[in-house]
């Protein structure tokens with residue numbers, strides 16, 4: 118821990134003991150909403166299969182339409198922006214993998230793995246190859262690999278190591294097992310505009326940040342290109358006071374019914390954040406029960422919107438709160454099927470151009486989000502932007518009206534305000550470009 122304190126000396130983060138989770142990250146001084154608390158480069162990453170050949174395997178950048186990625190002529194399976202990215206990854210790990218890659222991925226051993234283990238297998242292969250090129254790195258106190266080995270292992274005692282590709286590493290089977298035992302509860306899904314495109318290892322982030330379902334911070338990913346791997350930034354979602362623990366979400370807090378099970382089996386802890394505490398005091402929704410039917414969903418939605426004070430685009434004073442503030446007869450909204458059905462209804466009505474219906478279910482989703490998520494949670498901003506797009510599409514479809522223009526404007530203003538806190542992540546297009554485009558269109562129409 119002392120070594121880590123040295124790394125963090127010039128940052129706004131301190132590492133301190135935690136009663137249950139070994140250690141925790143706390144703030145040295147007050148942090149403003151939207152501030153970047155820490156920037157952490159990825160040590161190793163791997164793209165999801167669907168993203169292969171669409172992004173650079175090294176820096177994650179998507180090429181502009183006028184350009185193509187450069188294929189590795191050795192394996193024909195890794196793609197890069199240019200020679201800078203290709204050379205950087207060649208040195209980092211690809212030189213140990215290139216020759217055997219095609220044989221490995223077409224082998225029965227690899228092909229018989231389920232999708233999530235295939236990704237683990239490639240990430241572990243990248244890690245092992247990286248260590249083959251830097252064999253002494255693991256013994257250096259502050260090296261990322263050493264920090265990774267110092268992480269808490271997952272709860273399953275004997276995890277089977279997936280097969281790895283590449284030249285034999287300098288790692289013993291025991292070391293490899295130690296690395297893999299830390300995969301499940303320490304790796305990150307890397308996203309662009311909140312859509313996952315790969316997995317990565319960011320040892321310092323794993324060592325520092327504990328989970329909360331009402332986190333005060335969140336990870337966003339910065340793609341810079343030019344041979345630099347993706348960077349994780351931990352951003353404050355609200356003002357954080359001096360000495361307060363900095364927490365991030367390990368999974369989507371909207372998984373209200375299943376999240377405790379996931380914490381137990383994947384991470385080996387019971388979450389006791391304020392959200393989980395207050396849910397404990399409410400009647401639980403049986404896991405195997407049916408989601409509320411259409412009629413109850415409509416009734417629940419209406420009461421939920423009134424309860425949250427979200428009745429129109431103009432009346433959206435978002436009271437972020439805890440589930441405990443929900444009256445007991447509204448608890449069925451925490452059945453995960455309720456949100457799923459609402460989202461389906463919103464998507465269908467938006468798609469078919471039924472604006473009133475879409476706005477109703479969209480506002481109900483927003484009402485639920487404010488109960489489940491913390492202030493300025495980016496998913497809320499993305500959803501309000503969807504509402505703005507739906508209102509704009511209604512203008513296109515059925516002609517403009519002062520109400521529709523006002524709705525579009527209100528939703529856009531609110532979406533921008535929320536998303537500004539989380540800031541820009543990932544690819545160059547995305548929500549801020551959409552907001553600017555919609556604003557310009559709306560101005561022209563007025």
Ligand SMILES: C[S@@+](CC[C@H](N)C(=O)[O-])C[C@H]1O[C@@H](n2cnc3c(N)ncnc32)[C@H](O)[C@@H]1O
Pocket residue numbers: 135137138139140141267268269270271302303322323324325326327328329384385386387388389
């Ligand atoms: C990514 S690490 C977080 C850093 C960790 N505290 C440490 O000292 O290395 C994840 C592990 O921390 C612990 N942890 C994280 N959040 C927790 C929480 N809210 N309550 C209890 N334990 C937690 C669990 O053991 C989990 O598997």
